[in-house]
Amino acid sequence: MTATAETHAGPDQPVRVVLAKLGLDGHDRGLKVVARMLRDAGLEVIYLGLRQTTESVLRAVEQEDADVIGLSIHNGGHMTLAPRMVEAVRAAGMDVPVVVGGIVPEVDLGPLQEAGVFAVLGPGASAADVARTVRAAAAGRA
Amino acid sequence: MSIPDNHPPEAAEPGDEQDSLRREAQARWRAAYEATPRRDGSFETMSGVPLAGVHGDPPFPGEYPYTRGIYPSMYRSRLWTMRLFAGMGTAADTNRRFKKLLEAGSTGLSTAFDMPTLMGRDSDDPWAVGEVGRAGVAVDTIADMEDLFAGIDLGDVSTSMTINGPANIVMAMYIVTGERGGTHRSRLSGTIQNDILKEYQAQKEYIFPPRPSVRLVTDLIRFTTAEMPRWHPVSISGYHIREAGSTAAQELAFTLANGFAYVEAAMAAGLDVDDFAGRLSFFFNSHIDFFEEIGKFRAARRIWARWMRDRYGARKERSLQLRFHTQTAGVSLTAQQPEVNVARVATQALAAVLGGTQSLHTDSYDEALALPTEKAARIALRTQQVLAHETGAASVADPLGGSAFVEWMTDEMERRATEVFDHLDKLGEGSILEGVYEGIANGYFVGEIADSAYRFEREVNAGRRIIVGVNAYTEGDDGDTPILHIDEDTEGRQLHRLAEVRRRRDGAAVTDALERLAAGAADPTLNLMEPIIDCVRVETTEGEIVSTLEGVFGTYTEPAIV
Numbered sequence: 117m118t119a120t121a122e123t124h125a126g127p128d129q130p131v132r133v134v135l136a137k138l139g140l141d142g143h144d145r146g147l148k149v150v151a152r153m154l155r156d157a158g159l160e161v162i163y164l165g166l167r168q169t170t171e172s173v174l175r176a177v178e179q180e181d182a183d184v185i186g187l188s189i190h191n192g193g194h195m196t197l198a199p200r201m202v203e204a205v206r207a208a209g210m211d212v213p214v215v216v217g218g219i220v221p222e223v224d225l226g227p228l229q230e231a232g233v234f235a236v237l238g239p240g241a242s243a244a245d246v247a248r249t250v251r252a253a254a255a256g257r258a
Numbered sequence: 259m260s261i262p263d264n265h266p267p268e269a270a271e272p273g274d275e276q277d278s279l280r281r282e283a284q285a286r287w288r289a290a291y292e293a294t295p296r297r298d299g300s301f302e303t304m305s306g307v308p309l310a311g312v313h314g315d316p317p318f319p320g321e322y323p324y325t326r327g328i329y330p331s332m333y334r335s336r337l338w339t340m341r342l343f344a345g346m347g348t349a350a351d352t353n354r355r356f357k358k359l360l361e362a363g364s365t366g367l368s369t370a371f372d373m374p375t376l377m378g379r380d381s382d383d384p385w386a387v388g389e390v391g392r393a394g395v396a397v398d399t400i401a402d403m404e405d406l407f408a409g410i411d412l413g414d415v416s417t418s419m420t421i422n423g424p425a426n427i428v429m430a431m432y433i434v435t436g437e438r439g440g441t442h443r444s445r446l447s448g449t450i451q452n453d454i455l456k457e458y459q460a461q462k463e464y465i466f467p468p469r470p471s472v473r474l475v476t477d478l479i480r481f482t483t484a485e486m487p488r489w490h491p492v493s494i495s496g497y498h499i500r501e502a503g504s505t506a507a508q509e510l511a512f513t514l515a516n517g518f519a520y521v522e523a524a525m526a527a528g529l530d531v532d533d534f535a536g537r538l539s540f541f542f543n544s545h546i547d548f549f550e551e552i553g554k555f556r557a558a559r560r561i562w563a564r565w566m567r568d569r570y571g572a573r574k575e576r577s578l579q580l581r582f583h584t585q586t587a588g589v590s591l592t593a594q595q596p597e598v599n600v601a602r603v604a605t606q607a608l609a610a611v612l613g614g615t616q617s618l619h620t621d622s623y624d625e626a627l628a629l630p631t632e633k634a635a636r637i638a639l640r641t642q643q644v645l646a647h648e649t650g651a652a653s654v655a656d657p658l659g660g661s662a663f664v665e666w667m668t669d670e671m672e673r674r675a676t677e678v679f680d681h682l683d684k685l686g687e688g689s690i691l692e693g694v695y696e697g698i699a700n701g702y703f704v705g706e707i708a709d710s711a712y713r714f715e716r717e718v719n720a721g722r723r724i725i726v727g728v729n730a731y732t733e734g735d736d737g738d739t740p741i742l743h744i745d746e747d748t749e750g751r752q753l754h755r756l757a758e759v760r761r762r763r764d765g766a767a768v769t770d771a772l773e774r775l776a777a778g779a780a781d782p783t784l785n786l787m788e789p790i791i792d793c794v795r796v797e798t799t800e801g802e803i804v805s806t807l808e809g810v811f812g813t814y815t816e817p818a819i820v
Contacts, residue, residue, distance in 0.1 A: 139373070139385065139387075139388065139389055140373040140374060140376075140377045140386070140389055141373055141389070141393075142462030142463050143462075144502075145501070145502050145503050145589075145708075145711050148503075148708045148711065148712070148820055149708075149711055149712055149715045151820045152708075152712045152820065153715070161820070163818055163820045166462055166816060166818075167815075191373055191392055191393045192392040192393055192628065192629070193388040193389050193392060195388075196387065196388030197388055219593070219626065219627065219628070221627055221628055221741055222737055238593055239592070239593045239626055240593060240594055240728045242719050242729075243715070243716075243719045244719075
């Protein structure tokens with residue numbers, strides 16, 4: 117993911133992040149906790165929740181002028197779903213980084229990064245890690 | 259005070275009236291105990307000290323309100339069922355895993371379905387892409403169910419199937435699989451989860467709106483009551499409520515409230531409470547706070563017995579006895595230093611045994627990383643075998659009964675649950691079922707659970723709650739635990755299988771069966787089990803049956819509440 121000067125989040129503006137789960141997976145505990153963590157850290161959260169599609173996420177990003185997409189994946193489908201989201205963002209001509217949270221085996225981290233995922237937050241990531249990563253994504257920094 | 263068994267450890271003391279009441283209770287217990295079978299086992303300590311079957315005060319195990327256990331002899335008659343949940347890839351892949359588990363000494367099968375199957379979607383549905391066979395086995399048609407149980411005599415095993423929204427469809431497939439293998443439905447034994455209420459509250463695998471979904475649950479209760487005496491049609495599950503972040507007391511309260519709701523629904527459908535209540539079973543989580551868990555299990559039995567007798571008028575002993583399956587807490591497993599999870603699982607499993615569980619699934623240490631490897635699953639089973647055969651925990655019924663702390667914890671769990679029942683009763687104006695519907699509609703359950711989950715997370719973040727390997731003692735995480743990789747070709751193989759079935763089946767028969775199903779669904783007095791069985795017989799897919807029912811019942815969408 118390249119740095120973007122056009123990111124909406126200046127130093128004074130809160131970072132806006134869309135949080136969603138793609139597909140059928142219903143494990144939303146992590147996403148809800150992350151939503152509250154990010155709000156407490158001063159970010160603006162657009163919580164889409166369960167059963168979203170790449171289209172519905174893109175729509176929300178556009179309407180809400182979001183800086184970052186946060187996907188929560190707990191069903192082993194990350195190698196399919198995360199690259200698909202990145203592709204959809206690119207195909208729409210947008211430059212919005214995708215951060216993945218959930219259970220992702222170490223061997224998949226490299227391929228996900230190659231596929232354009234900004235960062236992966238595993239189980240045990242602290243509130244500070246989560247906020248820092250999302251802010252870094254918004255600012256286009258690794 | 260202990261009750262003398264074949265090796266009396268101590269003589270009863272002479273005394274006052276209380277003592278004579280106690281002696282009466284002891285005699286009652288002993289008579290009940292002696293009427294039960296005895297498994298092989300020495301029932302003495304390692305040092306050769308003989309052990310009584312129970313110690314402490316009445317009411318004894320096997321007596322109302324069953325706080326101390328539902329059987330007088332508990333694990334002296336029969337150990338708990340060691341049931342390991344398995345499912346992955348195609349039906350044939352899972353079938354191989356089942357056979358290995360049976361060979362390793364597992365005494366029951368437990369099936370995990372993949373997400374599309376759980377959500378009533380076929381493997382070739384656009385929503386299923388990337389999820390086929392990943393977190394469980396893919397079952398689209400009767401052909402897959404037949405592959406799943408190929409070479410296993412369904413009259414011989416007890417099978418648990420963890421599925422909710424499409425439970426009636428999967429039940430129908432199992433019935434037809436049994437029939438084709440020569441086992442009539444009346445001889446099938448097992449449990450289907452079929453607990454839709456907790457889906458709206460926690461697990462989120464709902465399909466239809468709550469009311470028609472509860473009708474489907476009630477249909478299955480009515481059907482098994484009439485035709486399948488060895489089947490448990492609902493496993494009322496706190497497990498997922500806890501995994502979603504609730505506290506122990508919330509798990510207890512929401513789960514039992516859901517149980518009361520199904521009782522009210524089945525009674526409203528015209529069933530006598532004593533005809534079906536004995537078939538209901540429960541499924542709890544065993545988390546890491548040892549004594550709180552034991553108090554929760556003991557309180558669950560006492561609350562259920564009291565409510566079933568006093569509020570719902572049940573009279574049969576079996577209707578008052580809460581039977582439960584336990585699974586150790588998946589959410590407590592850490593991705594960091596995963597081998598340490600073996601210690602967590604063993605502790606949680608011990609709490610379940612000391613709490614009097616009827617069956618137990620122990621998680622594998624690698625489950626925070628991926629689905630378990632065979633080795634990890636074997637260690638999980640071995641953990642139960644150590645508890646059963648080496649520790650002595652199965653020698654004495656309710657060994658912690660009478661501990662001031664455990665009895666207080668039991669009372670405290672009951673008190674906290676009662677506050678929730680009062681709230682739901684008020685919401686439902688005297689009906690727990692209506693209170694639960696209202697609590698789903700107004701976000702009460704999801705809000706309470708999310709609050710608890712967040713509170714826990716903040717405690718961990720602030721270091722007020724220590725999790726070994728996560729926020730303390732973090733050195734030693736080498737991150738090279740071998741994990742299971744699902745064959746990438748699973749989806750392709752399953753799609754091929756489904757296409758083959760769609761090609762070879764009688765399309766007109768499928769259309770006919772679906773039309774009859776739609777007509778039945780529109781009439782709430784009809785039981786939909788037979789029309790669904792008819793659909794399954796002619797190789798109608800799960801997704802086709804679900805879409806037909808959605809056409810009548812509608813589809814549920816959750817409001818996005820954080």
